[in-house]
Amino acid sequence: MKRSSTILLVLTLALILVASSRTWAGNIAGVVQPQGLRSPENILVYVVKAAPVSVDISQTKYLMDQQQLTFIPHILPVLVGAKVEFPNNDKVAHNVFSLSQAKKFNLGSYKSGEIKTVVFDQPGVIDLRCDVHQEMNAYILVLKNPYFAVTDKEGRFTIPDQRSLEKQGIKGVPPLTAGKYLVKTWHEKLRTAKEKVEVPVNGEVTVILKPKRGAPGVLYK
Amino acid sequence: MLMSKKVSGLVRALIILLSAILPFLTQGHSAEKDGDRDGTPLAAGLVTSQYGPVTDARVRLAGQGHFTLTDKHGRFTVRGPRSYFNRPIVTAGKEGWFNNGAPLGMFGLVGDIELRPVFLADNPDYRFNSPKVCFSCHSKVTRIWDQSKMAHTTANPKLLDMYYGTDAEGNPERGEGYRLDNPSSNGNCATCHAPSAAAASRWSLDLKQVLNSPLTEWEGVACEYCHKVRKVVDDPSAPSGASAMLERQAPVRGRSILVFGPYDDVVVPPMAASYNPLFDSGRFCSTCHSHLKRLGPGKTWERLKIYSDEEWAAFGFDNNSILPIQTTYQEWKQWQNGLPAGDPNKDKKCQQCHMSWQKRLLPYDDFVVEGGAQHMWGTYRSPEQIRPHHFEGGTEAQLQNALALELEGDRGDNELLVKVHISNTNGGHWVPTGEPMRSVFLLVEARDSEDVPLQLIRGSRLPEWAGVGDIKNGDYSGLPGAVFAKVLADKAGNLNVPFWRASRIVFDTRIRPKKTVTLEFVFALTDPEDEPSAEATLIYRPVPKRLARAKKWQVEDIHIVTKAW
Numbered sequence: 001m002k003r004s005s006t007i008l009l010v011l012t013l014a015l016i017l018v019a020s021s022r023t024w025a026g027n028i029a030g031v032v033q034p035q036g037l038r039s040p041e042n043i044l045v046y047v048v049k050a051a052p053v054s055v056d057i058s059q060t061k062y063l064m065d066q067q068q069l070t071f072i073p074h075i076l077p078v079l080v081g082a083k084v085e086f087p088n089n090d091k092v093a094h095n096v097f098s099l100s101q102a103k104k105f106n107l108g109s110y111k112s113g114e115i116k117t118v119v120f121d122q123p124g125v126i127d128l129r130c131d132v133h134q135e136m137n138a139y140i141l142v143l144k145n146p147y148f149a150v151t152d153k154e155g156r157f158t159i160p161d162q163r164s165l166e167k168q169g170i171k172g173v174p175p176l177t178a179g180k181y182l183v184k185t186w187h188e189k190l191r192t193a194k195e196k197v198e199v200p201v202n203g204e205v206t207v208i209l210k211p212k213r214g215a216p217g218v219l220y221k
Numbered sequence: 222m223l224m225s226k227k228v229s230g231l232v233r234a235l236i237i238l239l240s241a242i243l244p245f246l247t248q249g250h251s252a253e254k255d256g257d258r259d260g261t262p263l264a265a266g267l268v269t270s271q272y273g274p275v276t277d278a279r280v281r282l283a284g285q286g287h288f289t290l291t292d293k294h295g296r297f298t299v300r301g302p303r304s305y306f307n308r309p310i311v312t313a314g315k316e317g318w319f320n321n322g323a324p325l326g327m328f329g330l331v332g333d334i335e336l337r338p339v340f341l342a343d344n345p346d347y348r349f350n351s352p353k354v355c356f357s358c359h360s361k362v363t364r365i366w367d368q369s370k371m372a373h374t375t376a377n378p379k380l381l382d383m384y385y386g387t388d389a390e391g392n393p394e395r396g397e398g399y400r401l402d403n404p405s406s407n408g409n410c411a412t413c414h415a416p417s418a419a420a421a422s423r424w425s426l427d428l429k430q431v432l433n434s435p436l437t438e439w440e441g442v443a444c445e446y447c448h449k450v451r452k453v454v455d456d457p458s459a460p461s462g463a464s465a466m467l468e469r470q471a472p473v474r475g476r477s478i479l480v481f482g483p484y485d486d487v488v489v490p491p492m493a494a495s496y497n498p499l500f501d502s503g504r505f506c507s508t509c510h511s512h513l514k515r516l517g518p519g520k521t522w523e524r525l526k527i528y529s530d531e532e533w534a535a536f537g538f539d540n541n542s543i544l545p546i547q548t549t550y551q552e553w554k555q556w557q558n559g560l561p562a563g564d565p566n567k568d569k570k571c572q573q574c575h576m577s578w579q580k581r582l583l584p585y586d587d588f589v590v591e592g593g594a595q596h597m598w599g600t601y602r603s604p605e606q607i608r609p610h611h612f613e614g615g616t617e618a619q620l621q622n623a624l625a626l627e628l629e630g631d632r633g634d635n636e637l638l639v640k641v642h643i644s645n646t647n648g649g650h651w652v653p654t655g656e657p658m659r660s661v662f663l664l665v666e667a668r669d670s671e672d673v674p675l676q677l678i679r680g681s682r683l684p685e686w687a688g689v690g691d692i693k694n695g696d697y698s699g700l701p702g703a704v705f706a707k708v709l710a711d712k713a714g715n716l717n718v719p720f721w722r723a724s725r726i727v728f729d730t731r732i733r734p735k736k737t738v739t740l741e742f743v744f745a746l747t748d749p750e751d752e753p754s755a756e757a758t759l760i761y762r763p764v765p766k767r768l769a770r771a772k773k774w775q776v777e778d779i780h781i782v783t784k785a786w
Binding site: 070107127 | 605618625737784
């Protein structure tokens with residue numbers, strides 16, 4: 001009797017342990033302090049690997065606009081499988097295309113008022129161009145999980161970025177589970193900065209990333 | 222009297238009624254063309270000439286994007302949104318005829334539009350107007366042209382150094398010089414570098430002769446020269462294999478300036494304008510963006526080592542006595558001819574990129590004339606119809622746009638495989654193109670986690686002519702990487718020689734339009750557990766180091782892009 005109750009206690013403890021390890025625990029917050037860049041804004045910060053979460057992207061609305069010979073936004077992080085719309089709101093025709101390994105496409109020339117769409121099904125950096133206008137360049141960053149954020153004017157970020165996710169139509173992304181994570185940055189003019197962080201069972205972990213000016217790396221090695 | 226008044230009133234009413242329904246009755250006769258829009262028939266009429274009706278004339282409301290073609294009886298119907306607030310001009314234009322127009326009358330009536338033919342009577346004694354004349358009305362487009370390379374083709378110091386064999390300080394016999402090797406020949410440089418002068422004195426002109434002539438003749442490839450081109454014809458005696466046929470008006474024709482151009486709706490008094498589709502085609506650029514050296518009767522080179530039969534035929538060449546020095550036009554044509562119908566890149570033309578809008582030129586223009594001229598004669602048009610004359614090429618911005626780089630890494634037990642993908646993203650020709658002195662270098666390096674360089678065990682290295690010495694000075698010989706260039710050689714085996722000394726092409730590794738070249742580099746890993754990294758860089762070099770040093774030219778390499786893995 002005594003032996004069986006001990007076994008029961010051990011099993012219960014083990015169950016609690018397993019359950020607690022799967023508890024959605026907290027966020028990663030922090031600041032990016034780039035060296036050699038005027039503004040710390042628009043830097044992608046992302047968690048390389050996280051526990052799989054179920055995210056419904058069927059209602060997402062990703063937009064890469066074209067105005068005054070400019071792609072807006074300049075960087076657009078999306079989840080694998082995302083459909084991105086490319087409206088032409090300029091006065092002249094544009095021809096959006098990419099020769100990137102993660103997604104090759106060519107939308108051809110289309111006029112003001114028209115919209116074309118592309119589905120991004122592989123993770124990676126998509127170098128976006130217009131075939132006619134040399135200065136038009138932007139990046140679509142296709143990510144494996146929703147644990148990413150883009151820095152604000154002060155370089156601050158919180159992962160997951162619930163406000164941006166909800167804006168794009170993604171709801172109910174849970175906080176990260178407690179555990180160790182590798183956090184990286186991506187910006188077209190910065191070397192990758194990375195830090196290992198540990199998300200506690202309750203609360204938030206903060207991190208400071210200091211990428212240096214240089215060649216951008218790949219999202220996933 | 223009363224009766225005749227009644228009849229006259231009836232006739233008037235009948236005319237008004239007919240006027241109202243005429244556009245609708247005739248609409249079935251017009252051949253509607255590309256860009257024609259659905260809409261209410263706005264105007265109907267006839268395009269005629271001293272020889273009778275003009276068929277296939279392009280008719281539109283001035284400034285509108287869509288047009289219609291006249292039928293075999295010269296009739297047309299223009300459709301579009303009706304505006305009650307202005308009375309637009311209905312214009313007609315056709316290749317070989319001067320444009321003309323007529324105001325759109327009430328009820329859609331337009332008087333007959335009479336076209337006059339452009340008689341073929343070139344006047345070789347014509348003195349070209351200076352761009353300053355054009356500036357008075359087309360100030361913005363002239364300013365943009367003035368900042369372009371087209372405006373400085375004759376008084377270009379590097380051209381003169383290569384021609385006379387001087388250096389940047391004017392010292393004689395420094396490096397190669399065409400006149401040093403060919404003292405009794407003026408060469409044909411003026412054909413493209415001073416076309417206004419060469420047009421009067423076909424080809425053989427010494428460049429100093431040109432520079433000593435009136436200013437307008439050495440203002441580069443200027444407004445009046447291009448807009449006097451009526452036709453481009455095949456011409457084996459021309460350096461490019463094609464010649465521009467000009468139409469320079471005789472004084473007897475009056476004071477209007479004869480201009481050919483892409484607009485069929487310019488019908489203003491100062492310009493005797495004639496629509497010419499050549500201005501919207503790559504063929505226009507072929508007279509200069511192609512340079513073929515003919516080796517002479519019976520002389521050939523080993524072409525098959527460099528270009529396959531298919532590639533050679535696609536260039537439009539049929540024998541091996543042609544040494545292609547510059548083939549920008551042929552590269553574009555070959556690419557376009559190889560694209561299937563419906564390909565998104567089909568029908569892309571030189572003008573779309575090299576005369577496209579740029580951010581520095583914004584806000585968009587809706588007129589191509591400014592000031593008082595705009596109020597008197599300006600035609601409001603979409604920026605889509607306006608081509609800024611910047612002719613940009615070979616600049617940092619354009620190179621960064623033309624090429625892209627991506628890296629992949631694969632770590633094995635003792636080695637690191639780095640795959641480098643180099644894409645010609647935006648060049649509608651091979652990259653680099655034009656003058657074969659130009660080259661693009663790829664530099665690849667790998668490092669361990671302690672930042673110690675890893676040794677290359679498999680993969681290409683840069684050749685000796687990439688510069689022997691310190692990497693900080695741009696000497697890259699022997700480093701892991703590759704070169705993308707067309708390299709000319711002479712009979713003695715010297716590389717990177719100027720075209721007049723060249724007898725063969727040693728290699729041509731330039732990247733084809735929209736193609737990706739993948740190169741592999743394998744580096745030795747000392748610690749299999751280590752986390753190595755790799756970096757690749759693309760650098761554009763406008764002239765080889767050896768030549769730049771000999772000529773004392775201050776030419777800098779252009780950093781295109783660096784990517785890391």
